Amino acid sequence: MQTACLSFLYRHIRHFVITQTKDLENAIEVGDKWLHRLYPIFKYIAFHFKIPPSLETKLYDLTFSSPLTIASFKDDWTVFRIWLDMGMGGGTFKTIMSHPRNGNQKPRIIETNIDGKKGLINAMGLPGKGVSGLIDYLQKQDLTTIKKPIGFSVGGNSTTEYLQNLNRLDAFLAKKNISYYLEINISCPNTPYGQDMIKHPNLLEKLLEDFRRTSQTILGVKLSPDQNNEDLLEFATLIKEIPRTYINIGNTSYIKSTELFIGGGGLSGPALFPRTLEITQLLSPIGVPLIATGGISSAKEVTQLLESGATLVGIATQLVLDPYQIPIINKKLVKHGHLEKRN
Numbered sequence: 001m002q003t004a005c006l007s008f009l010y011r012h013i014r015h016f017v018i019t020q021t022k023d024l025e026n027a028i029e030v031g032d033k034w035l036h037r038l039y040p041i042f043k044y045i046a047f048h049f050k051i052p053p054s055l056e057t058k059l060y061d062l063t064f065s066s067p068l069t070i071a072s073f074k075d076d077w078t079v080f081r082i083w084l085d086m087g088m089g090g091g092t093f094k095t096i097m098s099h100p101r102n103g104n105q106k107p108r109i110i111e112t113n114i115d116g117k118k119g120l121i122n123a124m125g126l127p128g129k130g131v132s133g134l135i136d137y138l139q140k141q142d143l144t145t146i147k148k149p150i151g152f153s154v155g156g157n158s159t160t161e162y163l164q165n166l167n168r169l170d171a172f173l174a175k176k177n178i179s180y181y182l183e184i185n186i187s188c189p190n191t192p193y194g195q196d197m198i199k200h201p202n203l204l205e206k207l208l209e210d211f212r213r214t215s216q217t218i219l220g221v222k223l224s225p226d227q228n229n230e231d232l233l234e235f236a237t238l239i240k241e242i243p244r245t246y247i248n249i250g251n252t253s254y255i256k257s258t259e260l261f262i263g264g265g266g267l268s269g270p271a272l273f274p275r276t277l278e279i280t281q282l283l284s285p286i287g288v289p290l291i292a293t294g295g296i297s298s299a300k301e302v303t304q305l306l307e308s309g310a311t312l313v314g315i316a317t318q319l320v321l322d323p324y325q326i327p328i329i330n331k332k333l334v335k336h337g338h339l340e341k342r343n
């Protein structure tokens with residue numbers, strides 16, 4: 001009941017903030033500032049939810065307290081931490097590129113409504129602090145107080161840059177007393193080189209082999225729902241050959257939109273779910289662990305994906321629209337025995 005009230009309150013405040021600000025990105029920034037202020041005061045009343053022990057899930061030697069994970073899209077540690085406190089089992093930080101970037105021109109994120117279901121279209125273009133900036137930022141955060149696996153997503157304009165970024169972050173994180181993994185984003189639809197490796201699987205193969213020569217850190221590859229099934233199977237077969245890897249299915253799906261400055265971007269939210277389920281069913285027989293991401297907003301969908309072979313699920317849009325669904329989903333997964341068939 002308490003969670004349902006908080007969810008109601010959150011959605012109404014969010015609606016109010018959006019109507020008061022000119023653009024969705026501004027509304028998100030205002031919302032995040034409020035979360036920073038409210039979290040220390042109301043931490044245990046409004047942002048802390050226990051995760052039932054039966055939801056614990058393993059990815060190799062990493063232990064996630066719930067199969068729900070934060071998909072890569074946020075680079076604010078406080079907000080990230082709030083979602084972990086609310087019941088996410090772990091999560092991946094926003095993709096970082098080599099150097100600081102402003103991303104694409106605004107407007108670059110809008111809300112959309114497909115068949116009555118709210119989603120987002122974004123053309124952010126991977127704005128961020130760059131690897132050095134991220135390392136400086138992380139130095140200042142209380143990373144070790146989180147006992148959950150944290151992923152770091154890496155991008156690049158060439159395979160050399162990807163490898164350098166992976167190695168730099170890995171070297172930094174290895175010295176911290178935290179449980180972490182790395183993910184390479186080869187499926188961003190919003191940057192000029194964001195999908196180069198999708199067109200050239202041999203580049204990905206070399207990158208994975210090169211990284212594995214020097215590190216045993218768990219490494220994920222984020223694929224795109226826009227790849228055809230044949231390509232996805234080829235990638236999964238290639239990734240399976242490299243130890244301690246996983247596949248993240250998947251990124252946003254490209255769609256045109258005149259409301260965005262650059263004329264199109266990545267669709268996220270419930271419209272993606274049927275494709276996420278289809279790809280999970282397609283790739284699970286290959287035997288690489290899967291994080292199924294795309295369109296998840298209910299316990300029923302989480303169950304479908306886990307029963308289809310996903311190890312974990314990733315959530316982004318639902319966290320923006322209403323993060324109080326996290327404790328609700330965790331509770332329902334246990335109540336309805338959804339996860340009993342997992343093992």
Ligand SMILES: Cc1cc2nc3c(=O)[nH]c(=O)nc-3n(C[C@H](O)[C@H](O)[C@H](O)COP(=O)(O)O)c2cc1C
Nearest residue numbers: 071072073095185250251268269294295315316317
């Ligand atoms: C505003 C926004 C920014 C995103 N940034 C990234 C990113 O930096 N790296 C990445 O791999 N995916 C990024 N994504 C994609 C999400 O991680 C996720 O794969 C996608 O939104 C589908 O999941 P959803 O339907 O739960 O949102 C972003 C999504 C959104 C909405």
